[in-house]
Amino acid sequence: xxxxxxxxxxxxxxxxxxxxxxxxxxxxxxxxxxxxxxxxxxxxxxxxxxxxxxxxxxxxxxxxxxxxxxxxxxxxxxxxxxxxxxxxxxxxxxxxxxxxxxxxxxxxxxxxxxxxxxxxxxxxxxxxxxxxxxxxxxxxxxxxxxxxxxxxxxxxxxxxxxxxxxxxxxxxxxxxxxxxxxxxxxxxxxxxxxxxxxxxxxxxxxxxxxxxxxxxxxxxxxxxxxxxxxxxxxxxxxxxxxxxxxxxxxxxxxxxxxxxxxxxx
Amino acid sequence: xxxxxxxxxxxxxxxxxxxxxxxxxxxxxxxxxxxxxxxxxxxxxxxxxxxxxxxxxxxxxxxxxxxxxxxxxxxxxxxxxxxxxxxxxxxxxxxxxxxxxxxxxxxxxxxxxxxxxxxxxxxxxxxxxxxxxxxxxxxxxxxxxxxxxxxxxxxxxxxxxxxxxxxxxxxxxxxxxxxxxxxxxxxxxxxxxxxxxxxxxxxxxxxxxxxxxxxxxxxxxxxxxxxxxxxxxxxxxxxxxxxxxxxxxxxxxxxxxxxxxxxxxxxxxxxxxxxxxxxxxxxxxxxxxxxxxxxxxxxxxxxxxxxxxxxxxxxxxxxxxxxxxxxxxxxxxxxxxxxxxxxxxxxxxxxxxxxxxxxxxxxxxxxxxxxxxxxxxxxxxxxxxxxxxxxxxxxxxxxxxxxxxxxxxxxxxxxxxxxxxxxxxxxxxxxxxxxxxxxxxxxxxxxxxxxxxxxxxxxxxxxxxxxxxxxxxxxxxxxxxxxxxxxxxxxxxxxxxxxxxxxxxxxxxxxxxxxxxxxxxxxxxxxxxxxxxxxxxxxxxxxxxxxxxxxxxxxxxxxxxxxxxxxxxxxxxxxxxxxxxxxxxxxxxxxxxxxxxxxxxxxxxxxxxxxxxxxxxxxxxxxxxxxxxxxxxxxxxxxxxxxxxxxxxxxxxx
Numbered sequence: 001x002x003x004x005x006x007x008x009x010x011x012x013x014x015x016x017x018x019x020x021x022x023x024x025x026x027x028x029x030x031x032x033x034x035x036x037x038x039x040x041x042x043x044x045x046x047x048x049x050x051x052x053x054x055x056x057x058x059x060x061x062x063x064x065x066x067x068x069x070x071x072x073x074x075x076x077x078x079x080x081x082x083x084x085x086x087x088x089x090x091x092x093x094x095x096x097x098x099x100x101x102x103x104x105x106x107x108x109x110x111x112x113x114x115x116x117x118x119x120x121x122x123x124x125x126x127x128x129x130x131x132x133x134x135x136x137x138x139x140x141x142x143x144x145x146x147x148x149x150x151x152x153x154x155x156x157x158x159x160x161x162x163x164x165x166x167x168x169x170x171x172x173x174x175x176x177x178x179x180x181x182x183x184x185x186x187x188x189x190x191x192x193x194x195x196x197x198x199x200x201x202x203x204x205x206x207x208x209x210x211x212x213x214x215x216x217x218x219x220x221x222x223x224x225x226x227x228x229x230x231x232x233x234x235x236x237x238x239x240x241x242x243x244x245x246x247x248x249x250x251x252x253x254x255x256x257x258x259x260x261x262x263x264x265x
Numbered sequence: 266x267x268x269x270x271x272x273x274x275x276x277x278x279x280x281x282x283x284x285x286x287x288x289x290x291x292x293x294x295x296x297x298x299x300x301x302x303x304x305x306x307x308x309x310x311x312x313x314x315x316x317x318x319x320x321x322x323x324x325x326x327x328x329x330x331x332x333x334x335x336x337x338x339x340x341x342x343x344x345x346x347x348x349x350x351x352x353x354x355x356x357x358x359x360x361x362x363x364x365x366x367x368x369x370x371x372x373x374x375x376x377x378x379x380x381x382x383x384x385x386x387x388x389x390x391x392x393x394x395x396x397x398x399x400x401x402x403x404x405x406x407x408x409x410x411x412x413x414x415x416x417x418x419x420x421x422x423x424x425x426x427x428x429x430x431x432x433x434x435x436x437x438x439x440x441x442x443x444x445x446x447x448x449x450x451x452x453x454x455x456x457x458x459x460x461x462x463x464x465x466x467x468x469x470x471x472x473x474x475x476x477x478x479x480x481x482x483x484x485x486x487x488x489x490x491x492x493x494x495x496x497x498x499x500x501x502x503x504x505x506x507x508x509x510x511x512x513x514x515x516x517x518x519x520x521x522x523x524x525x526x527x528x529x530x531x532x533x534x535x536x537x538x539x540x541x542x543x544x545x546x547x548x549x550x551x552x553x554x555x556x557x558x559x560x561x562x563x564x565x566x567x568x569x570x571x572x573x574x575x576x577x578x579x580x581x582x583x584x585x586x587x588x589x590x591x592x593x594x595x596x597x598x599x600x601x602x603x604x605x606x607x608x609x610x611x612x613x614x615x616x617x618x619x620x621x622x623x624x625x626x627x628x629x630x631x632x633x634x635x636x637x638x639x640x641x642x643x644x645x646x647x648x649x650x651x652x653x654x655x656x657x658x659x660x661x662x663x664x665x666x667x668x669x670x671x672x673x674x675x676x677x678x679x680x681x682x683x684x685x686x687x688x689x690x691x692x693x694x695x696x697x698x699x700x701x702x703x704x705x706x707x708x709x710x711x712x713x714x715x716x717x718x719x720x721x722x723x724x725x726x727x728x729x730x731x732x733x734x735x736x737x738x739x740x741x742x743x744x745x746x747x748x749x750x751x752x753x754x755x756x757x758x759x760x761x762x763x764x765x766x767x768x769x770x771x772x773x774x775x776x777x778x779x780x781x782x783x784x785x786x787x788x789x790x791x792x793x794x795x796x797x798x799x800x801x802x803x804x805x806x807x808x809x810x811x812x813x814x815x816x817x818x819x820x821x822x823x824x825x826x827x828x829x830x831x832x833x834x835x836x837x838x839x840x841x842x843x844x845x846x847x848x849x850x851x852x853x854x855x856x857x858x859x860x861x862x863x864x865x866x867x868x869x870x871x872x873x874x875x876x877x878x879x880x881x882x883x884x885x886x887x888x889x890x891x892x893x894x895x896x897x898x899x900x901x902x903x904x905x906x907x908x909x910x911x912x913x914x915x916x917x918x919x
Contacts, residue, residue: 016805075383079372118297120369214450216466225439
């Protein structure tokens, strides 16, 4: 199956929050309540998988999980509760999760949210309506958008469409498709007339996918096992042999000071 | 038992009492009720202290095992058993700490059954589990030496374990160096999130080297503890040797860290005076540079005070490093702050207290310090004597105290538990973490109120100095209140509301002293179209109810007109009676049913109507701007309009 994606054109967004409502209805999320850990009532939360942030000058930018092509959250999950599907969505299996929240630490966009107020908590985030995609339907937020500011389709087509829009209206957009290549690309891409650097923890995302960074360290594990183990075993053998030889040579002088190591522990 | 140990145990049991209470709250009410963690700071004190620092503090085990078993440094034999016990208990403490921090700790076994080889955390988890097993095997001979196990099946296991010592030690060293470093690798995934002072491509080397340095110093610290607690003599020669080694390792660590910063060109941000830079310097100087320098002098190494001070500095500094990486490096300027709740600290302290109690228990009953129990055992067989470990005479002499002790401990435990229950807030116990939004205090203004106009609106104005009270207007005090707890202040005439509701007995209509956190009814209970998070009118739910896009014409009847609120069908056409069932406002004369004037109408009725009249009456004096929206709604912007009334700014200034 071809990889799907969402393209959000922030110049078309009027901030009506129909997408937020549609998401709320689709997943029966309930009301947003002020909570100590929430910065703003309209921030993403365990009861709000997508939201609209306002920027100066009546600009509205819809936030949701970016569904990275090489997701950090999937690579860090130690039980495989986060999975990248071939269709594009990054989905979450609550039955696998152990609740370590490493995905929340790893996400470069700070997307996953947690059920802090529940004794049996899960990670909450947009799943790009994976279940709906299986039925051949669009994600609920896309279906709800009255201005077609957010559209759904094959990722390649949408990237082409984004470039076409930028090309056809020179000066209207910043010449950049946000999410095309950063950290390996995302399945939710944006075009905008204002800089969208604030969407990530820090501006200037590199092309290198984040999982590659930890893989550098992880790939050193087998050599480290062999290296450390080998060196330690070798050292022990050499030193042990020396000690024994020394004992053997001068037994009457050294015996009272040296002891058999095995006897001690 | 010495009084000192008695007092320490009493304190530790008291901490355990607090832990017991917090444990119940943690697992009954969840993480949100017990911790200060947030969506932007999902890892906090438990990860930084229990896991990151705990693992590093337990590094003495593998460092000492290598020193004694691999490098055959016989002089360090007396340190081996306590170091392995400290490591073993330290790792158990880490495991227990993780159980508190995990959201779904009962799923921990998933780690083994759903392995993910690309996850650093998986590697850490497997190494910690395996190393805990290795430590248990390394320590079990000490337990098997107890007289209870001096019988056939156990003696065979004992012999086998003794033979497996060297392979176990090597496995332990491999596993330790793997996960000590991998705890650092965990942070490689977040280059855009960690502060550049702490994000480093070689963070895993830094973690490993600092853990080795800390391990050496922890063995020293542990020696001081046992000499203080059990009266064991300090072996200054060996401790000086450990100090010398630690000095080298800590210098290496400091060089690596500074060199790494220099190579990445971020050395400047360490000395730019920012609080992160200062914290970095503090942690590096305290944890590495200062103790390494001190320990480089023979005089310091050979003095107990110098060694103890260096050990304390290294321990604090390295814990500081772990805290900085885990918590401080994630701080963001835009108000994302995390400070642990007392319950988080209580859990961590409680776990440490439990570990220390078990340590004392083992030392009291097992040959953790073999040389202390049997002096001159050099020529003896290492297998223990069959009799009890401690001298029966000593036990008999201390019998009254031993009997009294459990009673003391129980009292401490129960007392502390009761105190903990006392200070846990009601919100936590009732699992209601919703925030009580504070209400800005009302301000009293002198105002005038116009005559009744037949409807529910009355002209309410702030009395101005130069303008006399107009005819028919009555002067009365007005309140500027934060009626909906949203900092949109409104002018509120308390007197008029009392009159309207029927005098003083009507207070209860708004003031409900019996409701928790909600002493008075918010304005929007009567003034129905005041908005909370959105306008009362929910377009989305109407679209859904009326059948999606086909339903537009139900309200926007004329398709040729612009679809907005002004041209849409009035709400009362459909909702003729809904609001009035809940409103306490009497129906307007001659109309069907009444609704209190809406927020916007009320506000605009108060201000803009009058402004317009004034502009009409004397256009030269006031000018057209006087009747414009921006006159009150400063910084006019469509989104700002929804959020800010004209007095908000003034209220904030106050």
